[in-house]
Each structure stands twice: as C-alpha cells, then as structure tokens.
Amino acid sequence: MQKKKAIRTLTSKWTKTLALLKSNKLCSHVPETRLFNKSSVLSLLKKYQMVYVKPVNGSFGQGVIRVDQQHTTTGRKYRYQHGTTSRSFDNYDAMYSSLSKSKLKRSYLVQKGIHLIKYNNRVFDIRIMVQKNRERKWEASGYIGRVAHPKKIVTNFHNSGKPLPLETLLERFVQGEQKQKYISDLKRLGYQIAVHLNKHYPGFREVGVDIGVDKELKPWILEVNTAPDPFIFNQLKDKRMFNQVIHYARVNGRFRKK
Numbered sequence: 001m002q003k004k005k006a007i008r009t010l011t012s013k014w015t016k017t018l019a020l021l022k023s024n025k026l027c028s029h030v031p032e033t034r035l036f037n038k039s040s041v042l043s044l045l046k047k048y049q050m051v052y053v054k055p056v057n058g059s060f061g062q063g064v065i066r067v068d069q070q071h072t073t074t075g076r077k078y079r080y081q082h083g084t085t086s087r088s089f090d091n092y093d094a095m096y097s098s099l100s101k102s103k104l105k106r107s108y109l110v111q112k113g114i115h116l117i118k119y120n121n122r123v124f125d126i127r128i129m130v131q132k133n134r135e136r137k138w139e140a141s142g143y144i145g146r147v148a149h150p151k152k153i154v155t156n157f158h159n160s161g162k163p164l165p166l167e168t169l170l171e172r173f174v175q176g177e178q179k180q181k182y183i184s185d186l187k188r189l190g191y192q193i194a195v196h197l198n199k200h201y202p203g204f205r206e207v208g209v210d211i212g213v214d215k216e217l218k219p220w221i222l223e224v225n226t227a228p229d230p231f232i233f234n235q236l237k238d239k240r241m242f243n244q245v246i247h248y249a250r251v252n253g254r255f256r257k258k
C-alpha cells in the first residue's frame with residue numbers, strides 16, 4: 001500500500017469532495033458536484049435549475065458564481081450572478097460563453113445549488129469548527145451562522161457576510177430542545193466529516209465545515225476547510241466559543257512562529 005503523506009491542509013475542493021463521497025454516511029449530504037465544462041453545467045442545470053460554480057482552489061467566496069434557469073412564457077432563460085452583478089441570456093450557449101469569459105483562468109467545479117434558508121430575508125449558512133483536543137481526539141468546538149449581504153450569493157465574512165449566533169438564525173425554524181438537538185446533530189456531522197477525512201489525510205488537525213441548510217432543514221456539506229479561520233468566532237458577543245477554538249488552535253500549533 002502507498003504510504004499516505006501527513007499533509008496538514010488540502011485546498012482542492014474536488015479532492016475533498018471525492019474523499020467525502022467515499023463515506024456511506026456522508027455522501028448523501030454532498031450536493032452533486034462535477035468538474036466545470038459546457039456539458040456538466042448544462043446537465044446539472046437541467047436537473048436542479050440552480051447551480052453554484054466555484055474555483056477548485058478558491059477561498060473567501062472569491063470567484064463563486066450562481067447560475068439558474070427559469071421557464072418564462074417565451075421559453076427558457078439563463079442567468080448568472082457574480083458578486084452583485086447579474087446577467088441574463090436567452091439561450092444556454094450565450095450564457096455559457098459569457099460565463100466562461102467572466103471566470104478566472106483556473107479550474108472550476110459546478111455543484112447542485114442549495115436553496116438556503118433565510119434570516120431577515122437573507123440567506124445564511126453554518127460554519128462548524130472541529131479540532132483535535134489535548135487528547136488528540138476530534139471535538140466539535142464551535143458553530144456559528146453566517147448571513148449573506150442582501151445583494152450577494154455568498155455568506156463569507158471576508159465577502160460582507162455577517163456572523164451571528166446560530167441559535168438566533170435557527171429560531172424561526174426550530175425552537176427549544178429541538179433546536180439544541182438540531183445543533184447537536186450538526187456538530188455530530190462535523191465530527192464525522194473530520195474523522196472520515198482524517199482517515200484519508202492523517203495530517204489534518206482542524207476542520208471548518210460549511211453547511212448549507214435547505215427548506216426541509218436538511219444539512220448539505222458545501223465545503224470543508226482544512227485551515228479554518230478561528231477569528232470569525234470573535235464576532236460573537238459571548239466569547240466562550242472563541243476562547244475554546246483559540247485554545248485548541250494553540251494546542252494544534254497554529255500560532256507557533258516558523
């Protein structure tokens with residue numbers, strides 16, 4: 001058997017998606033994903049009407065594009081949105097050609113778009129932080145909601161997103177004990193993701209999972225970060241989670257001088 005290299009981080013969203021799909025438990029939470037090309041975008045659009053196109057090696061929501069198709073009385077229309085600009089087209093070829101020009105010269109993937117639930121009419125998603133503790137055991141150490149800027153299609157803090165307590169964002173959908181159970185289930189999902197990926201990549205010590213929740217409250221794994229930003233938790237008034245996350249980041253040698 002080939003020896004696995006103990007790499008600490010992994011940027012390729014494609015490699016990470018393939019690794020997640022190897023797990024029977026996790027694969028049902030992974031939105032269908034393909035490498036970007038003219039036929040993969042068209043076939044996922046036909047299947048899901050809305051897709052996300054993103055750089056394989058991206059971060060901070062940069063370069064992320066939302067594409068959708070609508071049925072109108074005069075036929076089909078295609079539209080994509082990048083940042084705060086959106087463009088519409090009468091046919092797929094025109095849309096694809098413009099989309100290809102607007103993206104950077106890097107590899108991209110296309111993914112089933114999740115219709116995220118909203119808070120004050122803005123979409124939000126969830127970051128679950130999972131870190132190794134002193135006993136070298138994985139622990140879901142933090143969770144936070146991230147609300148998108150009203151005109152944007154990404155929730156990243158570095159892309160005008162607003163981090164808020166998850167309990168506040170979920171209140172409209174689940175309450176009381178049920179809400180606590182829902183959050184525990186999300187933490188368990190984060191834990192399972194970390195344990196599973198760690199089997200394939202033994203060098204990981206911290207994982208930040210981006211979870212999107214659809215209208216049926218089903219959690220979808222949008223992305224797994226292996227060098228997650230602990231400082232987003234400093235945006236919460238209650239500093240307990242931030243202190244915990246920073247403590248484990250230190251345990252894992254995060255702030256050591258090189």
Ligand SMILES: Nc1ncnc2c1ncn2[C@@H]1O[C@H](COP(=O)(O)OP(=O)(O)O)[C@@H](O)[C@H]1O
Pocket residue numbers: 031051052054058059060061062064111112113114115116125153154155156210212222223
């Ligand atoms: N499949 C998707 N459906 C809905 N929203 C998505 C999807 N993929 C990404 N997003 C939105 O775009 C943001 C950035 O995408 P992500 O895959 O996390 O890349 P990045 O590395 O840039 O953070 C996500 O936090 C989420 O708000």
Ligand SMILES: [Mg+2]
Pocket residue numbers: 060061210223
């Ligand atoms: Mg992300």
